[in-house]
Amino acid sequence: MSHHEPKEKHDHKILKFPEGFLWGSATSAYQVEGNNTNSDWEDFKSAGAACDQYNLYESDFDLIKQLNHNAHRLSIEWSRIEPREGEFDTSEINHYIKLLKYLKSLNIKVMLTLWHFSLPKWLAQKGGFENGKSPYYFERFVKRIAPELFEYVDFWITLNEPEVYVYEAYIKKEWPPAKISFWGKIKVYLNLTSAHKKVYKFLHSNYPHKPVGIANNIQSFEPYHKHSLIEQLAVIFYDVGANHLFYLLTKGTHDFLGINYYFHVRFKDGKSILPHIAEVSEKSRDASDLGWEIYPEGLYDVLADISDHMPIYITECGIASTNDDRRNRFLITYLHEVYRAIQSGVNVKGFFYWSLIDNFEWHRGFDPRFGLVEVDYTNQERHIRPSALVYTDIIQHNGIPHSLLRFIGHTVQASEVLEKRLKEELKEIK
Numbered sequence: 224m225s226h227h228e229p230k231e232k233h234d235h236k237i238l239k240f241p242e243g244f245l246w247g248s249a250t251s252a253y254q255v256e257g258n259n260t261n262s263d264w265e266d267f268k269s270a271g272a273a274c275d276q277y278n279l280y281e282s283d284f285d286l287i288k289q290l291n292h293n294a295h296r297l298s299i300e301w302s303r304i305e306p307r308e309g310e311f312d313t314s315e316i317n318h319y320i321k322l323l324k325y326l327k328s329l330n331i332k333v334m335l336t337l338w339h340f341s342l343p344k345w346l347a348q349k350g351g352f353e354n355g356k357s358p359y360y361f362e363r364f365v366k367r368i369a370p371e372l373f374e375y376v377d378f379w380i381t382l383n384e385p386e387v388y389v390y391e392a393y394i395k396k397e398w399p400p401a402k403i404s405f406w407g408k409i410k411v412y413l414n415l416t417s418a419h420k421k422v423y424k425f426l427h428s429n430y431p432h433k434p435v436g437i438a439n440n441i442q443s444f445e446p447y448h449k450h451s452l453i454e455q456l457a458v459i460f461y462d463v464g465a466n467h468l469f470y471l472l473t474k475g476t477h478d479f480l481g482i483n484y485y486f487h488v489r490f491k492d493g494k495s496i497l498p499h500i501a502e503v504s505e506k507s508r509d510a511s512d513l514g515w516e517i518y519p520e521g522l523y524d525v526l527a528d529i530s531d532h533m534p535i536y537i538t539e540c541g542i543a544s545t546n547d548d549r550r551n552r553f554l555i556t557y558l559h560e561v562y563r564a565i566q567s568g569v570n571v572k573g574f575f576y577w578s579l580i581d582n583f584e585w586h587r588g589f590d591p592r593f594g595l596v597e598v599d600y601t602n603q604e605r606h607i608r609p610s611a612l613v614y615t616d617i618i619q620h621n622g623i624p625h626s627l628l629r630f631i632g633h634t635v636q637a638s639e640v641l642e643k644r645l646k647e648e649l650k651e652i653k
């Protein structure tokens with residue numbers, strides 16, 4: 224054997240993901256577009272110009288391509304398309320046609336969310352999803368828009384995180400309409416289930432080859448003490464209520480499960496009759512800038528828990544951090560758990576990092592930085608973060624190269640080393 228045989232470019236071992244795995248990132252219209260003056264958020268806490276993606280979508284989508292993503296999740300803004308009840312704005316519809324056409328021209332698989340929290344003002348004035356006719360309004364909107372857009376869509380997401388919406392808008396009062404009403408929130412929840420079912424039926428029967436689902440916030444619940452019955456009961460109660468109930472009420476109307484994973488909750492018995500939620504400090508864990516615990520193992524748990532042989536797409540998973548080393552470790556460790564889940568038989572078919580670019584984080588404004596790409600809000604410039612290149616490295620290998628696994632469990636300053644290597648590799652792609 225000759226000693227001069229060319230060495231393979233990537234001769235190290237790789238934790239391979241299934242062929243055809245979708246690698247992408249996610250955004251939502253109100254959080255990135257800017258100037259959504261007909262949305263209920265405008266009078267509550269306006270995103271103003273946000274990231275101006277309404278105008279800058281071409282260069283943002285070019286970034287997606289440059290970073291080697293093969294899929295993208297985004298939403299359309301109902302309040303733009305139907306600014307007044309029953310009146311549809313064709314120029315806005317044409318805008319979305321142009322935008323989605325552009326994304327498809329880059330050969331990107333498109334996952335389109337039809338409702339991501341923001342409501343047209345006219346509907347908000349009628350009580351939003353508390354209104355008994357809201358499922359019908361939503362269906363009317365989808366029936367108008369879907370025939371225009373379906374050509375450019377590969378997956379439909381009807382609703383984003385119904386439980387989170389009910390919790391933030393009707394329990395925590397942090398989102399509009401910021402209203403506490405016991406029956407109100409139940410009505411909203413039930414109307415969301417029926418909105419989903421109606422729209423599922425329409426989309427599924429008219430576009431049978433385009434899978435339909437929801438993006439659901441799925442949390443990892445655990446007892447602090449394994450022997451504590453009360454903690455175990457709390458786990459069952461919350462797991463069923465927050466993770467499974469919507470699926471149970473809408474059984475048979477999901478072609479896949481869309482999972483947004485952010486939270487790990489440990490119930491701790493002690494101070495009062497009911498167990499409380501343990502603080503991150505009690506768990507001695509690293510946290511994001513929002514104080515959300517970094518707990519990759521929970522992603523494995525929820526995937527195993529929710530799996531019923533349906534295809535699963537992780538429709539959101541991400542970290543708010545101005546420390547990009549944290550995001551590097553986040554990506555590597557969370558994707559490692561996705562790999563483990565796939566190895567143990569869970570049918571995960573795609574991963575969408577939240578988010579492509581920094582954006583308007585609802586009531587928290589612009590401080591949290593979730594982006595693979597940094598946004599300078601003073602001039603709308605985009606700056607690719609090193610972690611975006613780590614993600615690209617993984618995408619290009621369709622798996623996690625062993626060289627990245629050494630970053631698991633370490634708080635090393637990974638960025639500089641990785642940035643240098645990956646920038647070189649990226650040059651080759653361009």
Ligand code: BGC
Nearest residue numbers: 251383384387483539577584
């Ligand atoms: C939502 C996004 C949000 C992200 C981070 C998800 O619950 O779908 O709109 O920005 O979490 O908080």
